[in-house]
Amino acid sequence: MLRIDLLLTEQGLAKSRAQAQTFISEGRVSYKLNEQWLKATKPSIKLPLDITLRVTQDDADKYVSRGALKLEGALQHTQLTIEHFHVLDIGQSTGGFSDCVIQHGAAKVVGVEVGHGQLDKRLLDNDKIVCLEGINARNLSAEDLKGHLPDGGFDLVVMDVSFISQTKILPQLPSLLKSAGHLITLVKPQFEVGKAFIGKGGIVKNPARVAQLSTDIQAFVTALGFTVQCYIESPIKGGDGNQEYLLWAIRN
Structure with a gap:
């Protein structure tokens, strides 16, 4: 007998x-017992080693992380065509936005990441x-990009950062973008509104403060020399359950 989360990795149905455990929490895992398919409800359930398991396919499976669906939602909403674009990905992490x-x-x-060893192995060999x-x-500057800054700047900057306010990073971006270059950034209220507005589990539940954030972040981006095109809800929530937002702007 073995825990089902370990069985999933043993059978190659999960990378880790x-x-x-994420698959189970999303309700995507079933196991066959006595000729019946039963849904796994917790990762600690113990099952025989030869049990047949099944993971339901999801839209995110085509990407290295579910975060890619957030950016995909923005691209679909804006109908922005990014073929042949040179892109700067801030907060690259496992590479969901890069993959997208x-x-x-x-x-x-070109991805920028404060950590180390996070990029999914499926992307490591992609030239x-x-x-x-x-x-x-x-503190991002052209020198940090080690010769990877395109002549005239990037066509698009995408950003997904945590545990820091975007207002600390956004001022560095205009100089890295070409004229009329695009910015698509994922706005996470839990890292923007201040501790006083964060409730149990890190959830922001004050609608007025979230609405004020929309006004404030758009004004901040505008003051940096951008024209905001849209500010929309992310198609999926953050891992902690917070509603996140996507801002699209064009450098003047």
Whole structure:
């Protein structure tokens, strides 16, 4: 007998125990017992080693992370065509946004990440994707990009950062974008509104403060020399359950 989250990894249905637990929490895992398919409700359930398991396919499976669906939602809403774009990905992490833009036709992605060793192995050998690690984006400059800054600047900057306010990073971006270049950033209220507005489990539940954030972040971006095109809800919530938002702006 073995825990079902471990069985999923043993049978190659999940890349890691953490991913297996995510699949279970999303209600995507079933097991066949006495000729009946039963849904797994918790990762600790113990089953025989030869049990037949099934993971229901999801839209996110075509990407290295579910975060890619957030950016995909923005691209679908804006109908922005990014074929042949040179893209800067701030907060690259496992590479969800990088994966998304490459699959939508971008020519190259330069990723910036403060951590190390997070990029999914499926992207490591992709010559269209560059990963620059150990860089704090609040101090980002052309020199940090180690010769990967395109002549005239990037066509598009995408950003997904946590545990820091975007207002600490956004001022560095105009100089890295070409004239009329695009910005698509994921706005996470839990890292923007202040601790006083964060409730149990890290959830922001004050609608007035969330509405004020929309006004404030758009004004901030406008003051940096952008024209905001839209500010929309992310098609999926953050891992902690917070509603997140996507802002699209064009550099003046």
